[in-house]
Amino acid sequence: MRRTGLTRRRALAMAATAAGAPAALAGCSGSGPGGGERGGGSRPSAAELARRAEVALRRRSAGVSGVLLAGYDEVLGAHPALGARLSPLREATARHVAALAPSGEGGRGAASPGASAPTAPGPSGAPAPTASAESGAVAPDPAGTASAGSGSGAFPRGVPAEPGAALAELAALASRTAAAHTAALAGAPPELARLLASVAAAGAAHAYLLGEGGGA
Secondary structure (H helix, E strand, C coil): HHHHHHHHHHHHHHHHHHHHHHHHHHHHHHHCCCCHHHHCCCCHHHHHHHHHHHHHHHHHHHHHHHHHHHHHHHHHHCCCHHHHHHHHEEEEEEEHHHHHHCCCCCCCCCCCCCEEEEECEECCCCCCCCCCCCCCCCCCCCCCCCCCCCCCCCCCCCCCHHHHHHHHHHHHHHHHHHHHHHHHHCCCCCHHHHHHHHHHHHHHHHHHHCCCCHHH
């Protein structure tokens, strides 16, 4: 009988120990409700992700128009006599940069000639990598003295010395800018898409006015 009593006590003790073990283990491993998420930040909401994507797209689009703005500044610096023809188009481009930029960043350096801008977009309309890690911009070359292949300013090979050729280069840049904004429409929310479409149409108009449509 003594053996039976002892065995029973041991069995009860073992049962009690086993009953408390899962709770203890759960507390140590953090596998209880929400335990696996402790120490980590919450994931951004879909609305926040959409906001970040729009801000990034606005920055890229403002940079693309900023290249055209720098192009106007470079041509005006090299050919001041073209001021009457180019100044209204330049000012319209400055307004585009300000409108496209994210809230609080609009128009940084866009209102005054000589504003810095990213490297000019290539034939596909996509801007090339920028030269400054801090500002994402490189200074334009107002005098049009950028050396061939230097990659600086809106015209890496420099502004042509002949005014007609300079206008042709500027017209081509305006056309690429319009194409870049049109390509960005696919990933833009409705309000920004309408703005991009408007700016793209304006860029196409600039290309026309700077080319044969603008007269000699």
